Amino acid sequence: MKKELEHPLLHSINDFNEAKQVIAGGVNSPVRAFKNVGGVPPFIFKGRGFSLFDVDGNTYVDFVQSWGPLLFGHADSEIEERVISTLQRGLSFGAPTELETTLAKKLVISYEGVEKVRLVSSGTEATMSAIRLARAFSGKDDILKFEGCYHGHSDSLLVSAGSGCATFGHPSSLGVPRDFSKHTLVARYNDLDSVRACFKEGNIGGVIIEPIAGNMGLVPAKLEFLQGLQKICQQNGAVLIFDEVMSGFRASARGSQGLHYLVPDLVTFGKVIGGGLPLACFGGRAEIMAMLAPVGGVYQAGTLSGNPVAVAAGIVALEKIKRDPKLFERLEVLAHQFCEGLKQAANSCGFALQTCVRGSMFGFFFTDKEVQNFEDARQSDTALYATFHQKMLQKGVYLPASAFETSFICTPMDASIIEACVGKAQESFYEIQNQI
Numbered sequence: 001m002k003k004e005l006e007h008p009l010l011h012s013i014n015d016f017n018e019a020k021q022v023i024a025g026g027v028n029s030p031v032r033a034f035k036n037v038g039g040v041p042p043f044i045f046k047g048r049g050f051s052l053f054d055v056d057g058n059t060y061v062d063f064v065q066s067w068g069p070l071l072f073g074h075a076d077s078e079i080e081e082r083v084i085s086t087l088q089r090g091l092s093f094g095a096p097t098e099l100e101t102t103l104a105k106k107l108v109i110s111y112e113g114v115e116k117v118r119l120v121s122s123g124t125e126a127t128m129s130a131i132r133l134a135r136a137f138s139g140k141d142d143i144l145k146f147e148g149c150y151h152g153h154s155d156s157l158l159v160s161a162g163s164g165c166a167t168f169g170h171p172s173s174l175g176v177p178r179d180f181s182k183h184t185l186v187a188r189y190n191d192l193d194s195v196r197a198c199f200k201e202g203n204i205g206g207v208i209i210e211p212i213a214g215n216m217g218l219v220p221a222k223l224e225f226l227q228g229l230q231k232i233c234q235q236n237g238a239v240l241i242f243d244e245v246m247s248g249f250r251a252s253a254r255g256s257q258g259l260h261y262l263v264p265d266l267v268t269f270g271k272v273i274g275g276g277l278p279l280a281c282f283g284g285r286a287e288i289m290a291m292l293a294p295v296g297g298v299y300q301a302g303t304l305s306g307n308p309v310a311v312a313a314g315i316v317a318l319e320k321i322k323r324d325p326k327l328f329e330r331l332e333v334l335a336h337q338f339c340e341g342l343k344q345a346a347n348s349c350g351f352a353l354q355t356c357v358r359g360s361m362f363g364f365f366f367t368d369k370e371v372q373n374f375e376d377a378r379q380s381d382t383a384l385y386a387t388f389h390q391k392m393l394q395k396g397v398y399l400p401a402s403a404f405e406t407s408f409i410c411t412p413m414d415a416s417i418i419e420a421c422v423g424k425a426q427e428s429f430y431e432i433q434n435q436i
């Protein structure tokens, strides 16, 4: 690894300017624009294993891994081969294939409580459809989400906490009607009292939560909190949805169930289950899933849903996970190695750091206080994160372009590359401390 970027980002700057002419903001998903951390996003030419290669000729160790999907790193040869052999038979049929059933069976086997699934193309679709099902099954319009959890960008879920003790949310995006957001209540993560307050106020038919939150940085829910939440749902006839789009097949081979073994009514998966291609799903209890069209009255559909190429990639990813029982243990050791190294490096330069690991997921906050919810996360030093991000990027380490994202280990990584990245972190902290 070189000390500084070998090549200035001249082509990337050019590409970004050109993209801005024809793509809104120059990117197809906001975080890619590096607005929260400053600088120009390197434009990517290719990926191999744990490495990203930009158009300027620089190489990075990639801890983003396409925001989670690439458990086996970039261009995994087995996934690549299956994708190629599948696409040679046709790209899309809009008709059932055996592949879809194969993948569905793997999902049903992997997660307790999933009796039926429906495949879709994005996590946003999965959570949006799960919410619709929850409303239909419970016969109630209000839903509950948690501040700091992200479930994609559908109207009902782009809602953040109201001010003060208000429990009804307000739109977190322009264009979301208040008439929609008034049906979404927002509670504090890891806080059962705030859940109870919401249930008093609204007629809640569905609760959606990331059992291991990865969208306010990495903040796992406490076991007692999830148990309490499930009980409240049961007492009030509300459908409990675990959003495991990120944590599924990432925190463990059984998502959050590998850690606490709670069985929700519905669950959503995405990211890893598509092996790097657009694929997600929602699933759960058969009696709830039976409400979906064509059997039931809840409408949900998709031209490219269950696309054979994406499904084939997902099948290989799940086969590879099944074949390697020690996989997550190994990746977790590497995640701990990086986090411990990072913490020591930060502390040695006078910066407080909190770290968290769950399987192949890890996160860190510049704060001396344990982070249990979004309020805590927001109090961390995000400006320091931005500076650290830029320093690491300069040294060829690609971290998420926001303090509120999770980082990922992939299977091609090993202890020596982690050690090298810890070395880069040490250099970065030293430079920040000494304003170099």
Ligand SMILES: Cc1ncc(COP(=O)(O)O)c(C=O)c1O
Residues within 6 Å of the ligand: 067, 121, 122, 123, 124, 125, 127, 150, 151, 152, 153, 210, 214, 215, 243, 244, 245, 246, 247, 270, 271, 280
């Ligand atoms: C927990 C969670 N749910 C839902 C989504 C939305 O998924 P997608 O970006 O595929 O629409 C994300 C995306 O990051 C996520 O992390």
